Amino acid sequence: MLSRVLKVAAQQGVKSFSTSQQNNVKVVVCGASGGIGQPLSLLLKNSPLVSELSLYDIVHTPGVAADLSHIDTANADIVIIPAGVPRKPGMTRDDLFNTNASIVRDLAAGCAKACPKALIGIISNPVNSTVPIACETLAKAGVLDPKRVFGVSTLDVVRANAFIGEAAGVDPQQVNLPVIGGHSGVTIMPLLSQCKPAVNFSQDKIKALTERIQEAGTEVVKAKAGAGSATLSMAYAGARFAISLIRAMRGESNIIECAYVRSDVTEAKYFATPLILGKNGIEKNLGYGTLNAFEQELLANALPELKKNIQKGEDFVNKN
Numbered sequence: 001m002l003s004r005v006l007k008v009a010a011q012q013g014v015k016s017f018s019t020s021q022q023n024n025v026k027v028v029v030c031g032a033s034g035g036i037g038q039p040l041s042l043l044l045k046n047s048p049l050v051s052e053l054s055l056y057d058i059v060h061t062p063g064v065a066a067d068l069s070h071i072d073t074a075n076a077d078i079v080i081i082p083a084g085v086p087r088k089p090g091m092t093r094d095d096l097f098n099t100n101a102s103i104v105r106d107l108a109a110g111c112a113k114a115c116p117k118a119l120i121g122i123i124s125n126p127v128n129s130t131v132p133i134a135c136e137t138l139a140k141a142g143v144l145d146p147k148r149v150f151g152v153s154t155l156d157v158v159r160a161n162a163f164i165g166e167a168a169g170v171d172p173q174q175v176n177l178p179v180i181g182g183h184s185g186v187t188i189m190p191l192l193s194q195c196k197p198a199v200n201f202s203q204d205k206i207k208a209l210t211e212r213i214q215e216a217g218t219e220v221v222k223a224k225a226g227a228g229s230a231t232l233s234m235a236y237a238g239a240r241f242a243i244s245l246i247r248a249m250r251g252e253s254n255i256i257e258c259a260y261v262r263s264d265v266t267e268a269k270y271f272a273t274p275l276i277l278g279k280n281g282i283e284k285n286l287g288y289g290t291l292n293a294f295e296q297e298l299l300a301n302a303l304p305e306l307k308k309n310i311q312k313g314e315d316f317v318n319k320n
């Protein structure tokens with residue numbers, strides 16, 4: 001078992017980067033003992049771009065508030081949050097709200113004190129609601145910068161690339177497909193019309209692939225049969241996202257990832273789209289481009305659900 005706060009020594013290799021770039025990137029993983037947290041921490045430990053890794057969890061500690069003081073001394077450039085309970089078969093992500101909402105609120109409050117300028121990536125479900133919870137909490141503390149708070153939806157992109165690569169007979173690493181909207185069921189919207197390289201599937205196949213991407217989390221929950229939800233693929237996706245944030249912080253240009261963020265692209269206050277990342281988080285929201293008729297229908301189906309999930313998150317912070 002991982003201890004509560006574990007600082008991992010600086011990686012070799014960091015010194016070889018140019019001094020004009022940011023060399024000392026500290027990353028904190030909150031929920032580091034968990035199914036996602038452990039392999040995610042391992043992948044980050046293995047990256048020469050991470051100079052200090054702090055691992056945090058509540059296991060065997062008397063309370064969240066006391067524990068958060070450990071983060072206060074840590075400071076951080078990036079905080080990744082895979083803390084909270086996962087689904088069991090038959091549950092929706094929204095069924096996790098009652099447990100995970102307060103966990104994310106308390107961790108966001110800790111970030112507001114300890115590292116108000118950190119870039120925060122939230123993995124804890126339901127992401128559609130936990131990101132508004134984190135933003136409202138940071139706003140209450142007077143430190144919200146919406147360009148620095150991200151719902152990690154990278155796993156949807158990773159899955160879309162895997163499934164489409166397989167169906168099209170293309171190396172999934174070469175597939176690049178935007179997945180927009182939110183991170184549950186109908187709110188997950190893969191834009192196959194914008195796939196690079198372009199793919200040429202029948203409408204039936206497009207519908208089947210879209211539904212598989214939307215329900216991929218449930219596919220894993222069912223296969224694990226009570227032992228939790230996706231952990232290894234999420235750790236892979238979470239590490240990809242964190243490393244993209246670091247590369248952007250270090251001044252690399254044209255780093256693009258989809259993520260669920262505060263947005264004015266649609267009538268939903270939070271929405272995932274491709275983003276250009278920069279030193280201070282979101283540099284530019286690229287929006288979603290042109291949708292075909294099928295994708296417009298996906299959007300029409302997603303917006304009411306997304307708006308409901310967002311409102312629920314905001315109400316949780318503002319009514320408690």
Ligand SMILES: NC(=O)C1=CN([C@@H]2O[C@H](COP(=O)(O)OP(=O)(O)OC[C@H]3O[C@@H](n4cnc5c(N)ncnc54)[C@H](O)[C@@H]3O)[C@@H](O)[C@H]2O)C=CC1
Pocket residue numbers: 030031032033034035036037056057058059064082083084085086087096100103106107122123124125126127152153154155156183228229230231234
């Ligand atoms: N965004 C996405 O695409 C995905 C999100 N998830 C979500 O990630 C979350 C974590 O999943 P797993 O790692 O499988 O669960 P897990 O139960 O294996 O690990 C969660 C960890 O969080 C810790 N924790 C609980 N409260 C905490 C607090 N206040 N501070 C720090 N740590 C705390 C627990 O002690 C535990 O070690 C779940 O909510 C799950 O639904 C899972 C897969 C994909």
Ligand SMILES: O=C([O-])CC(=O)C(=O)O
Pocket residue numbers: 086087093125155216217218220221229230
């Ligand atoms: O499905 C779940 O509960 C976990 C998750 O978010 C995913 O795998 O996409």
